[in-house]
Amino acid sequence: GENVEQHPSTLSVQEGDSAVIKCTYSDSASNYFPWYKQELGKRPQLIIDIRSNVGEKKDQRIAVTLNKTAKHFSLHITETQPEDSAVYFCAASLANAGGTSYGKLTFGQGTILTVHP
């Protein structure tokens, strides 16, 4: 089955710096890669996602890149702010278009991001 590895486990940056979190996946059939932000005691919230037919997607200060050949994808946060502090999870799934399942999400281990003011 799919295995997702995520690095680093913790990341500490100064406000205004950029943060990069990297994930690798094992199943070349995976075609959907979401990123979730989880604040302490709260639900995972989708912040950005990318499908395998594109290499990069950007939404304001957040961007995700995907390298299908190398089977890795990364989250980039620019101009970090203290409110970006949270645990970030990457995930991978096989979104089965037209089928009976839209695929379980296999999550990475999470990255604790701390943005210091």
Added chain:
Amino acid sequence: EPEVTQTPSHQVTQMGQEVILRCVPISNHLYFYWYRQILGQKVEFLVSFYNNEISEKSEIFDDQFSVERPDGSNFTLKIRSTKLEDSAMYFCASSGTGGRQETQYFGPGTRLLVL
């Protein structure tokens, strides 16, 4: 904006007891999921459900677990005989509408503590 809801938010139970965790997915979603997260660890898939049957389940989802959609709105996870290691946060998620059917929206979770 519609959200997935879950009840209860917290549940404490004795080992061996049965618990039922309840979820109300986003209206008109078609695919439903349960995940769990042991404290400090990653989120793990348990089961997916579509068209009133299980689509996929993980090795965690053994015979003590069951899911049901008893009516048009609720989606439940039953743990028949709880074990200490079942203590975790249980998240329900739903997806499946329009052109973004793969996007899963998570509920706030039920924190289960088995004593």
